[in-house]
Amino acid sequence: MYVAVKGGEAAILATHELLAETRRGDPAVPEIAPAQIREQMGLAVARVMNEGSLYDPDLAALALKQAQGDTIEAAFLLRAYRTTLPRFGASLPLDTGAMAIRRRISAAYKDLPGGQVLGPTYDYTHRLFDFALEEGGETPALTPAPAPLAETMPRVPDILGQEGLMEAEAPPEGDPAPFDLTRASVSFPAGRDVRLQAMARGDEGFMLGLGYSTQRGYGNAHPFAGEIRLGEVAVSFVPEELGFAVDLGDLTLSECQMINQFAGSKDIPPQFTRGYGLAFGHAERKVMSMALVDRALKARDLGEAADYPAQQEEFVLYHADNVEAAGFVEHLKLPHYVDFQGELELIRRIRAEREARLAKGQDHLPEAAE
Amino acid sequence: MTRRAYDDGRTAAYNYAYLDEQTKRMIRRALLKAVAVPGYQVPFGSREMPLARGWGTGGIQITAAIIGPADTLKVIDQGADDTTNAVSIRRFFERTAAARTTEATAAATIIQTRHRIPEQPLAAGQILVYQVPLPEPLRRLEPREAETRKMHAWAEYGLMHVRLYENIARFGEVTTTYDYPVAVNGRYVMAPSPIPKFDNPKMDMCPALQLFGAGREKRIYAVPPHTRVVSLDFEDHPFRIQSWTEPCGLCGATDTYLDEVVTDDRGGRMFVCSDSHHCETRRAEGHHGPMLAAAASIHLVEKEDAA
Numbered sequence: 001m002y003v004a005v006k007g008g009e010a011a012i013l014a015t016h017e018l019l020a021e022t023r024r025g026d027p028a029v030p031e032i033a034p035a036q037i038r039e040q041m042g043l044a045v046a047r048v049m050n051e052g053s054l055y056d057p058d059l060a061a062l063a064l065k066q067a068q069g070d071t072i073e074a075a076f077l078l079r080a081y082r083t084t085l086p087r088f089g090a091s092l093p094l095d096t097g098a099m100a101i102r103r104r105i106s107a108a109y110k111d112l113p114g115g116q117v118l119g120p121t122y123d124y125t126h127r128l129f130d131f132a133l134e135e136g137g138e139t140p141a142l143t144p145a146p147a148p149l150a151e152t153m154p155r156v157p158d159i160l161g162q163e164g165l166m167e168a169e170a171p172p173e174g175d176p177a178p179f180d181l182t183r184a185s186v187s188f189p190a191g192r193d194v195r196l197q198a199m200a201r202g203d204e205g206f207m208l209g210l211g212y213s214t215q216r217g218y219g220n221a222h223p224f225a226g227e228i229r230l231g232e233v234a235v236s237f238v239p240e241e242l243g244f245a246v247d248l249g250d251l252t253l254s255e256c257q258m259i260n261q262f263a264g265s266k267d268i269p270p271q272f273t274r275g276y277g278l279a280f281g282h283a284e285r286k287v288m289s290m291a292l293v294d295r296a297l298k299a300r301d302l303g304e305a306a307d308y309p310a311q312q313e314e315f316v317l318y319h320a321d322n323v324e325a326a327g328f329v330e331h332l333k334l335p336h337y338v339d340f341q342g343e344l345e346l347i348r349r350i351r352a353e354r355e356a357r358l359a360k361g362q363d364h365l366p367e368a369a370e
Numbered sequence: 371m372t373r374r375a376y377d378d379g380r381t382a383a384y385n386y387a388y389l390d391e392q393t394k395r396m397i398r399r400a401l402l403k404a405v406a407v408p409g410y411q412v413p414f415g416s417r418e419m420p421l422a423r424g425w426g427t428g429g430i431q432i433t434a435a436i437i438g439p440a441d442t443l444k445v446i447d448q449g450a451d452d453t454t455n456a457v458s459i460r461r462f463f464e465r466t467a468a469a470r471t472t473e474a475t476a477a478a479t480i481i482q483t484r485h486r487i488p489e490q491p492l493a494a495g496q497i498l499v500y501q502v503p504l505p506e507p508l509r510r511l512e513p514r515e516a517e518t519r520k521m522h523a524w525a526e527y528g529l530m531h532v533r534l535y536e537n538i539a540r541f542g543e544v545t546t547t548y549d550y551p552v553a554v555n556g557r558y559v560m561a562p563s564p565i566p567k568f569d570n571p572k573m574d575m576c577p578a579l580q581l582f583g584a585g586r587e588k589r590i591y592a593v594p595p596h597t598r599v600v601s602l603d604f605e606d607h608p609f610r611i612q613s614w615t616e617p618c619g620l621c622g623a624t625d626t627y628l629d630e631v632v633t634d635d636r637g638g639r640m641f642v643c644s645d646s647h648h649c650e651t652r653r654a655e656g657h658h659g660p661m662l663a664a665a666a667s668i669h670l671v672e673k674e675d676a677a
Contacts (some may be wrong), residue, residue: 008457076422083418084384124443185413188516314514324586327423328503334425334455337629338448338485338644342547342566343610344630348542365542 023068037061046252046281047071052078053182053201055280062210072203076323083182090177092236092245096255096278098152099231106156107225108259111367114153119230120282146278156227157257157274167262167273195297199290202320205273208285210310210320211292219296221274226259230282254279254285261294265303273298319366382571387467393417397435397590403580404592410522410555412507416588426459427617428583429482431500433463433591436497436581437480443469444478449486449627450645456484485548487569489626489648492578494595500563502584505591507561524663527559530602536605542591547612553600554593568611568627573599618643619661620671621652633668640665 024031034289038045038061046062047315060078067073103119106112118124160166179186186194199207213220233253236245258275262268275295277287296310309315319325355361385389385391393415400414411448419549437443444461447456451473459482463469472478477487481497492498508518521527530551537544544550550567554560564569569596573580573593580593595598602608617624619631626648628641640661643649651660665671 006456008452009461012454012457012461070379079418080420084388084390086390114406114564147544182418184415187413188514192626314516323418327425327427328586329424330422331424331503334484335448335453336485336564338549338566338627341627341629342568342612346545350543350545353542365539 023066027330032065034058034061034065037064043282044069044071046279046283047204047286048074048078049280050283050286051075051201051203051273052082054078054082057281063270072326076326079323087183088168089237089239090166091248092238094233094235094251094253096229096233096253097155097158097254099229099233099255100151100250101149101153101229101231102126103230104153104227105225105229106227108156112154112156112159114150117149121284153229155229157259157272160226160259165272166259167271169274172250186317188314189300190317192294192298192301195313195317196276196290196294198317198320199277199293202290203322203325204283204286204289206320206322207293208290210296210316211289211310214292214296214310219310220299220304221292221296223258223292224260225288225293226257228256228284229252230254230284252281254281254287256284256291258288258291258295262302273302276367332350384466386418387433387437387463389417391429394435397431399588401432401435401592404581404590405579405594407558408593408597409552409558409560411443411584411589411591413588414590416585419575419585421458421462424503425455426482426484426501427585428587428590429484429499429581429585430459430462431585432499432581432583433482434467436499437463437467437469439468441469441479442477443471444473444475444481445471445483445643446481446488446647447484447487448629449488449648450646452646474651477649485564485566486627486644487565487572489623489643489645490651491572492576494577496578498576498578498580500565500580500582502537502561502563502582502589503586504549505561505582505584505587505589507549507559508596522558525557527553530559531604532642534602534604538604544603544608544609550609551602553602555597556600557673559602560591560593560599564614567609570599570601570609571611575599614641616641618649620659620665621649621657621662622659623649623652623657631668631670633664641672 038057041061041064045057045060048063048071049055049057051071052060052063056078058216060074063074063077064071066077080272101114101117103121104114104117106116146222150269157166161168172191179191179197181194181197186198213219231253232250235248235251237248256277258336260275262271262273264270273295275291277290277294279286280289293310293316297313297316298306299306299311306312387394389397396415400412404410404412416428417431419430419431421427433443443460445456445460447453450456460471465469475481475490476493478496480497480499481488482501484501487498505516506518508521508530511533512518512521521529534544537546546565546567549561549564550570552560552562552570552573562573563655575596575598577595579595582591584590589619601609612627614628618626618628620642623643626643626645629644630639630641632639642665662671666673
């Protein structure tokens with residue numbers, strides 16, 4: 001008798017082994033350790049933590065190693081781990097006003113309390129190769145600044161807010177717990193908490209492109225980078241059995257607040273409106289893009305026309321998730337031969353019917369209603 | 371620093387069938403609502419799974435929420451048990467739920483499927499779990515979820531009938547060959563998932579429970595046993611299914627859905643049952659297709675001398 005050949009399972013196991021060998025590369029080259037990735041590829045680690053929605057530099061570094069540096073695959077690993085973690089509570093709101101600043105710049109004011117702090121940035125590097133990095137070696141010791149930075153620095157939109165020029169951020173009626181889009185299905189219109197969550201884990205490239213589109217006329221953006229800050233913020237938690245807040249540790253965060261125009265309406269005098277971006281680690285491009293799109297998505301709330309992709313929340317929220325997008329785009333690799341057979345059968349039959357019709361001298365279909 | 375191992379093969383670190391019990395309860399509540407309102411898409415808190423979105427995470431979550439030690443699981447993709455993703459999903463449940471698995475349609479209590487309904491009629495007590503990529507049958511007509519939900523609420527399906535009519539006006543027939551829209555229980559228009567329209571009639575008054583999971587789109591819906599499922603059509607252009615002019619090359623069946631296999635680079639091809647278990651069962655019963663011997667030469671089947 002004849003039996004079907006089955007090779008699926010053996011092939012899958014073999015490809016896992018081949019993948020491990022490919023990941024390792026040339027064994028003559030020393031193997032990279034996750035700690036090296038964590039310390040020396042910090043911006044990639046930050047991106048994986050953001051798109052993986054989990055602040056864990058060690059696991060993000062391991063994910064990057066396991067994924068051969070593919071940030072979307074690494075974010076996927078992190079998310080599939082995160083989803084199994086128990087939720088034991090919510091922290092108190094982070095106070096980025098109390099951030100221990102490493103970098104803080106404002107494009108809206110020449111000088112301001114606390115000053116402009118450049119911090120570590122590629123902004124003013126010339127993009128010329130530093131071939132010394134090929135060899136490696138010691139980094140020269142830094143000279144400490146003559147005076148320490150201010151302990152805390154006021155946030156620029158807060159300065160404008162004192163004058164009533166900046167849109168206030170009031171919590172919604174009753175100050176409900178924020179939505180968790182990893183535990184519940186999003187419905188539309190989506191609240192701002194949902195929008196900000198979706199963008200915080202959204203693909204950096206997608207957010208960048210959308211933010212850019214608002215600057216180029218696909219949206220009505222007139223933004224000023226009110227402030228961008230980078231530093232460490234304490235996470236506080238109130239355990240029920242204690243009844244008072246304890247510090248769990250610090251997060252490195254990037255925050256961007258864009259200042260945008262708003263003409264005002266019947267009820268609201270002209271004022272500035274906010275676009276907000278927040279991300280783990282040093283992720284300036286991400287938070288700036290997010291702040292542009294956050295403002296664009298306020299179009300509906302502010303009674304503005306929402307004609308462009310960046311202003312349409314279903315478009316932005318559904319498509320910013322790169323792990324979901326990658327899964328669905330790449331599922332086209334799965335077999336579709338059942339459906340394709342249906343299409344083959346259809347097109348062959350329609351062509352045969354057409355030829356038969358032409359042979360009879362008819363050049364059009366009979367009316368559909370006949 | 372040594373970190374906790376994540377993928378070390380010790381599945382004891384995970385709950386039975388991977389999902390935590392709270393999540394399973396949430397999914398079961400969504401399933402109960404779906405069964406109570408046939409064809410209605412119930413939003414649920416779809417979890418991020420260790421398999422990729424679009425690769426069956428909706429079906430996997432449903433199976434994980436309903437499977438128990440007494441169940442026997444069958445997993446098929448394109449009708450076959452041995453396609454790579456079916457193997458991968460079956461391995462997932464063998465690993466996380468020590469699931470008893472089978473290829474025999476009649477022996478399974480749960481059948482997770484992508485793109486097919488088995489040829490052998492399902493029985494009462496069986497559950498068919500569909501993997502669904504796009505649960506919204508109106509999505510190609512209206513991209514906004516906020517709008518399509520209203521259209522369902524008002525049973526406003528005129529747009530769908532216009533699209534079918536336009537197909538007929540242009541091509542002489544409805545050109546949808548898979549994921550062909552159905553009306554469930556006379557109320558909701560539903561996407562049957564990308565099964566060929568050949569399989570649509572099997573959904574109607576089926577004695578088995580049919581559950582649909584769309585992980586990425588975070589929707590669950592259901593067709594309870596013995597429920598009317600009607601493929602949309604017109605009185606003068608009735609719904610019809612695919613047919614082939616030749617039988618299965620391996621088992622000779624003339625009433626099954628066939629896949630086309632290209633056998634050489636000179637235009638040679640043969641047609642074989644897409645339901646691999648059904649085809650094997652028929653061959654074991656002594657049915658022979660015209661191409662069975664030729665199939666061995668291209669390693670589609672092997673000749674077992676012992677038998």
